[in-house]
Amino acid sequence: MTVQFSTSDGTATTGDNDYTGIMNQLVTFRPGTTTAQSVNVTITNDNKVENSEIYNASLKFLNASGRNVTLGTLQRTGTITNDDAATVTLTGTQSLPEGNSGNTPFVFNATLNNPVQGGFNVAYTTNDGTATTANNDYVDNDGSLAFTGNAGEVKMITVNVMVISILKQMKPLR
Ligand SMILES: [Ca+2]
Ligand SMILES: [Ca+2]
Ligand SMILES: [Ca+2]
Ligand SMILES: [Ca+2]
Structure with a gap:
């Protein structure tokens, strides 16, 4: 049969x-x-x-x-049974002169190594070190990166470093 x-x-x-x-x-x-x-x-x-x-x-x-x-x-x-894993790694600008006017972008890259079905989000934040937002050293940047889930996918994070014109803040002594 x-x-x-x-x-x-x-x-x-x-x-x-x-x-x-x-x-x-x-x-x-x-x-x-x-x-x-x-x-x-x-x-x-x-x-x-x-x-x-x-x-x-x-x-x-x-x-x-x-x-x-x-x-x-x-x-x-x-x-x-799934036997795979993935990691997101942050690389990018570590040291740059701030320049003498305007903003200088520091660019960081978040890179995904393996494919992830359905994609996912990663939150990011900047936090003060010796550079502080209170002292207008850089612009606070908090957000979320939406990964589609492709291997080698790269998402950019830009942090702007500020130069405040000292001349504008100067007051005549007399
Ligand atoms: Ca798999
Ligand atoms: Ca599969
Ligand atoms: Ca596998
Ligand atoms: Ca599948």
Whole structure:
């Protein structure tokens, strides 16, 4: 007798290349035997950070040539457990002369190393060191970086360093 084995997408999808789909693969039980028959579903290894995802495996189209054989459990799920991680690293300007007028931009780059399905946000902030916003040394910059989730993706953060004209602040002594 024979049955046919198929897979179908759950949260794991063939469109996302998570596994190789199987459509109506014939499974044959030899006459007079009860030996278990195996079907292998091939999982695609990737380095993308995902949730653990499931696909469905099912049996259909029993052919027992009219004999009294019925299908019991028809569907099971396979879980693909995520084994990937990603990091965001900050690089960029560390030291620059402030200049003598206007603003000087200090540019920092936040770089994502591995793909992350669905993207994510990272908040950033500037905080006073010996340079302070109270002393108009730089412009406070707080915000959020929205990563699409592509490997090697870079988001820029610009911090403006200020030069206040001393001449404007000077008052004549007499
Ligand atoms: Ca996936
Ligand atoms: Ca995957
Ligand atoms: Ca992996
Ligand atoms: Ca993965």
